[in-house]
Amino acid sequence: MPPDVLCDGLAKTFDGGVEAVRPLSVRFEGGHTTAVVGPSGCGKSTLLRLIAGLERPSAGRVEIGGLPPAETQRRGELAVAFQDPSLLPWRSVRGNIELALHLARRPVAAAHVEHLVRLVGLEGFADTRPAELSGGMRQRAAIARALVTEPELLLLDEPFAAVDELTRQQLAQDLPRIWEARGTTTILVTHSVNEAVMLSDRVIVLSPRPATVVADMAIDLPRPREPEMSRWPEFMASVDAVFAALSASMARNSLAIAAQ
């Protein structure tokens, strides 16, 4: 069963005093894809890192299927693909992907690894080390590494940021098929409102830092999503609604700063 992710009164202030996340409560539904959008620097990555158990909350808690993130990590049921792909430099693309399987104590199925390498468009580079890849290729290798363990929970931070527009469209079409087929709980941080609407069942809009939830919208488009849907009136209405929520919260923030 793909788990629900619960953030309950979750807050993070860094040691230097930067308040990144202000007490925030939200439930990410199991088996759904939820996109998180918000202004640059508002605390999106911090929220994702708190959910992954990579940061300790200053207050509140995260539960994944009722358990703390560390337990989900220990069981190998959580995978992350972050902006900085953090691949091991001395291992090839294939070696990095296989390592994720070893760490999750799963058997290495060579055909499955090859399939993922092809899916992210890295055929011919399986034996290449990260230093010899472009930024976008490293990012795609990190996505393959995240998917190979077939996690219950997938956390993606700007997964397509360093990827050219055509590859980005292809990945945005192909990858959801993998996590939809398994019903993986997916939380996706993105700067792109179009991408958020295209990929997700729900979009959560965060305020400028410190992050709080300012809008929570269901995206009722059928699946599988196809690129031509971006011309549908329902799609455009959702994109407009997310933009409106984003600009309203940024305007409120500017007024609050001006009033200080």
Ligand SMILES: Nc1ncnc2c1ncn2[C@@H]1O[C@H](COP(=O)(O)OP(=O)(O)OP(=O)(O)O)[C@@H](O)[C@H]1O
């Ligand atoms: N380890 C850290 N120590 C101190 N401050 C940090 C740390 N990590 C992040 N911050 C600060 O917390 C705030 C939120 O950062 P975060 O990376 O979560 O934002 P973001 O919304 O993901 O940004 P972007 O959209 O630019 O990727 C920023 O002001 C950042 O400088």
